[in-house]
Amino acid sequence: MTGKARASALAFVAILGTGSPIEATEGRRWTIENIAIVPTDFDLRLASDGRSLAYLERRADIETDKSVSILHLYDLDSHRSREILRAPSAEQLRRLPDGRGWSLLIDRGDGLQLYKLDARGTLTLLLKREAVVTVGQTEGGLFAVRSGAPRRIGILYHDWSPDGRWLWYATLRPRPEPLAMSIDATVVAQRYRRRAPVKATVELRLRSAAGEEWLVASRPAQDRLAFYYGANVQWTREGPRYQLEQGDAERSGGTGTFIWSFATGSSHPAEQEPGFPSIGLVSGPHGGVLASEGFGRELDLTETRPDGRKIHYGPQPYYIGDPRAAGNWLANDGRKAVLGVRTIPHPRYGLVLLGSRKVKPLLVAGSLTACDFRQDLAWGVCVEESLNQAPRLVHVAPESGEVRALASLSSVHESIAPLRVTAHEWTNRLGYRSTGFIVWPRDYQQGKAYPAILITHGSDADERFASPDLQWNYPAQLFAERGFLVILQNDPSARQQAELWNAYMEWSGGPGVLGPSRLRELIWLNGVYSFEDMIHELVGKGIIDRERIGIAGYSRGSQMVNVAVTQSTIFGAASSGDGNYLEPASYADPKEGYHAIFGGPPSGRHLASYRQLSPSLRAEKVCAPVLQQMASPFAGAIDFYTALRDAEVPAQISLYPGEDIATDETHLFHIPSNRLRAMRENMAWFDFWLRGRRDPNMAPISTYDRWSTMAAQLRDCSRPPSALQPEPS
Template sequence: MPARDGNEPTTRALVPDDLLRLRDIGLPEGSMVTSHTPLSVSPDGRSLAFLINRANPDTNSYCRALVVLDVASGGTRVVDTGGELITLSYILRGMLEEPGFPDLIVPVWSPDGRWIAYRKKVDGRVQAWRVAADGSGANAVAATADDAESVGWTADGTRILVGVRPGIRETRALIAEEGRSGYLYDDRFNPTTGAFPKITGEHPRVVLSAAPEGGDIRAADAGDAAQLGADVTLGGGSMFSATSRAGRASAKRDFLGPLMLHVEDAAGKAIPCEADICSGKITGLTWIDDTLFVVRSQGRANNEMAIWRWRPGKDNPRQILAGPDVLQGCTAAAGRLICLRENATTPRRVVAIDPGTGHVTVLYDPNPEFASIRLGTSRRLFFSNNVGIETWAELVVPPGYAGGKLPMVVVQYHSDGFLRGGTGDEYPVHAFAARGFAVLSFERPPFFATVKGTPKNNDELMATNNTDWAERRSLLSSVEAGVQKAIDMGIADPARIGITGLSDGASTAAFALINSDRFAAAAMSNCCMEPGAIATYGGPVWARAMQSQGYPPATRPNPEFWEPASIVQNAARIDTPILLQLADREYLHALDVWTVLTELGKPVEMYVFPDERHIRWQPVHRRATWERALDWFDFWLRGRRDESPAKTAQYARWDAMRQGQKTNEKP
């Protein structure tokens, strides 16, 4: 929990650890929209319970605290501490995936408001815990053989419910037994994640019932199990919904179409809604008495968020709040809307919103230190690409910027809320600005296929996107349009532009290295879409999925298809310095690229982080990634270096790369 001694300087410069040690409530990225709020309202509506999570890179761990907030006063108390980071798992292409992103932890109040149940990971196991709401004690409830996926209470509050998936443990045991005689290489394999079969299948949830004080674990009966809600695919999303005495509202869609709002009264009769708010990018629903509040993205390129109020069947929807700030997890308590709110230069806070006027009051700021930290200034830019698709970006300049051309780094591929490190939190925007860079924090435009057509499923979507690399061309055109706007404003130096990326952003960066002369340095956290990666390294299921989207199979090499997108095929003409910082579960995809670039004497450096996922989950690795990326762009775009003796070897390698780059320059 934050503590202030009153002796902080009025302002000070930001250091990267300020961003790394942010206290998070809910999922860390502002772009992550979920149908569940991390803010749990007590039965009497007077208190909120939520989990705070803070990285500690010194110990490579997380500080976690369960907090209760009094809605009237904003006062907080810590009711439990400890536990390890719980990361998300889900089924993708029939396989259990663990991308490294934090899972959302939602505390659950007992019906009498005296206790809170939540999931806590201790010694590698996720269990259900019971915590006294007044902070007087806590205990583990059920030492189950399987990780707790969800928790709840029976209707009478006498027992705690725990959702588990024993099929995962059972499948893992079968795989271990299979290893005694060798694994059959089949559809269960994804070689990049390890030389063993992955867990496959849906593995239905089993609901257990336990005594709150611990023990007496047994299968829950059907009535009690229903308290946890319907079973959904592991990690799968659900539609937005909200229920009150006045009726029920839900928002759902077909594939990638707009979310459609459906409302029924208390008797189940549909109430039509013809207003614009009833379709589009809806991100939250909640009721206060007979009034439904709809949170949605709107405005130019959906860059704003707004709250609308509507009494279904009684009046027309009315907007009470709109602007560039991100609103997440909105719920109702004590007659007000309670939301998480943040913007480009303000970390997330808990706020109360007047349901009639939209007036906002800050209830709790988990990161008060940022009031005394100097951040760069940000402005929102809008631009369209060469096929007319509009998007936006935040252009951040250093604190005290007084004009002149700056080196600029592009960070991708979402820019919602407080600017951390882009998608995956890999490239710290405000830390780059503090070093003297301009930063273009880029918001990904809609898929080419959804703007230019109406795909009915993912295969159709990707097949359209991949035809003549239409999606990659669209994205690169958008990035270049944003960069050009910053150049035209006299802020970005056209000769000193860098590009970064993770996941889809890394694919955009790789495509840019082949198809653009704009970028003088690059850093990627994944690499790369190459023939070998598509046909082999991702395993048989991945290969077939890619073939269904238009990629050629291994038996029919197609150099012409790959010409616009393969770094390997274009390596001889790529001279841009490339930094690769990769997870051990993904680096195989980059070996072809690294090998060819290295053989040609190109400036490339690759690091592999142990026990990492698609998203870096270990704080010490994120710190190392940030520091090296900052040094990399300082060296290549600003000609500066950190004089620390510990980095002597690093700069010796980079100096040799620069000399080789000069030697290879075309006359």
């Protein structure tokens, strides 16, 4: 039985209303290189006088085979942009409180240090500290949950007091320890060890305008608030208020709040006030904390004031607090706010102007993904993009709702003829909705059933341009150029129903009232049902070929790919990226999550639960060839590959290298040549297994010969392998 899938208003009407091909507008077509050099990670700040804008972007440099940060200055009067600098790393762009430019952290070969940028484009070193700790996946490096090449840290974090008289900053110092035997938890913590573990200390420091310095606190690098957020400092009249973890990365003991007093020159504990913005909390115009509450297609926007009273702004078709949204701004008089939001039915990012009781949404066809505003919120500048619109700068006036184009941020991508993209919503057999998009083949013709590839990664199918957060090393645009119909599908959102929300809470927090069986159904099988029911609808409409359907996803997407091919026979090929969760070998990652899913460890009475979901224990049920692309050689991924080959299922596992033998590639590939090769490997894999095609530009002939040998050995799975039956021309 399949569920009834429902397409949104943007779905099939325009596509199926004609039998003629959809004509592409004038322009070039996508190449793999075009996908690799899409700019990402924009960060922008207006000058205090509103006449210029500094912005950062991250981009692959194919010629040097490195990913680089690029700093630009854009003149809002002349509409001219200048490139100021290219560096291995540049981040944390801030407007200087004195109105004379910006500050940012840049690595110019001597580690990440603090610089000033003035309106003329001149860079001046403000503060330098010895860069003695390397962060990254390299020998002697401190591990961090971030992508990028290993880098040395002089300044880890910085922030200015509103009057500009004080600088709060963080550094890293080595924490050498004598060699000693590891016992119990210290051994478990090294379960993914590829090299000797490194420890470091985060030093939180305060510096006055006169150059005086105080060491505010020293924390182990495992304190995530100190390491990733610089202790979430907020400036008060008494002094900087900051937060530290009162535990470690494995067992959080809560958050401690402290104030460093200007008067005494020391810190003391502070009570956590309702209005104090913890990580992820958003301040409102009444001095309270904003939240999106409830479940369904509309969520209640509320503000909880410091006295506990709650203000209701009404049901809204979007929610606040998504880290991918543009950000949040409170006017200098505190009477209104601009909030970054994510919409629910058609996933994209927009803005909302919030007054004392007024809510005014500012939503465009695509997304506004990075912004900065004047202090009075009269206007600002944002990055606008969508699945078929390259990033560009736009002028935004929240009160009037006007959005006006300023400048392209990537002319090479503007010159590509846009592919047709439509937004959809599907409802599966359990009644759960999932959102997503279809990228249609360049020359789509009604009546022809196309091979299809489904790409999934949690909730990242949204209106962002060729985002690696979603498509990773899967060249979605090239798939569409070469005749595939590409489906970008999200997991069923936990915000639609309380039980699904509770399932995710139990998964992250440990066993609860739902129990392992229901948890597995709601979070993993529910997703597989969504895939199957969406596919049945498209097959029923004659849009896709039932025998030529692939699935791809990395990280959370790899979980769903591995579960899908071990629970369903609907897919003809699969590519799974850099994941190994749900495998017995990954137990204790952390184990509370595994206990919620399976009831306990992979042994004894709990083993039956693992057999119901763990991919390597269900390899004999797989009917699709499986490619695994890895940045690290996870034991669980290797177990899955070995089990597939033992079951005579065609499979390949590919491990991509780091810059040298002492480094690793990262979860989001940062080495351009690796990403190019991985995209070609995926193109070749799906072309071969779904269409019987061999393109020597995507993989060597010897690779296709090896795959052919595996194809000939494929056992009867009630569906013929497409590699042995080439697609009709």
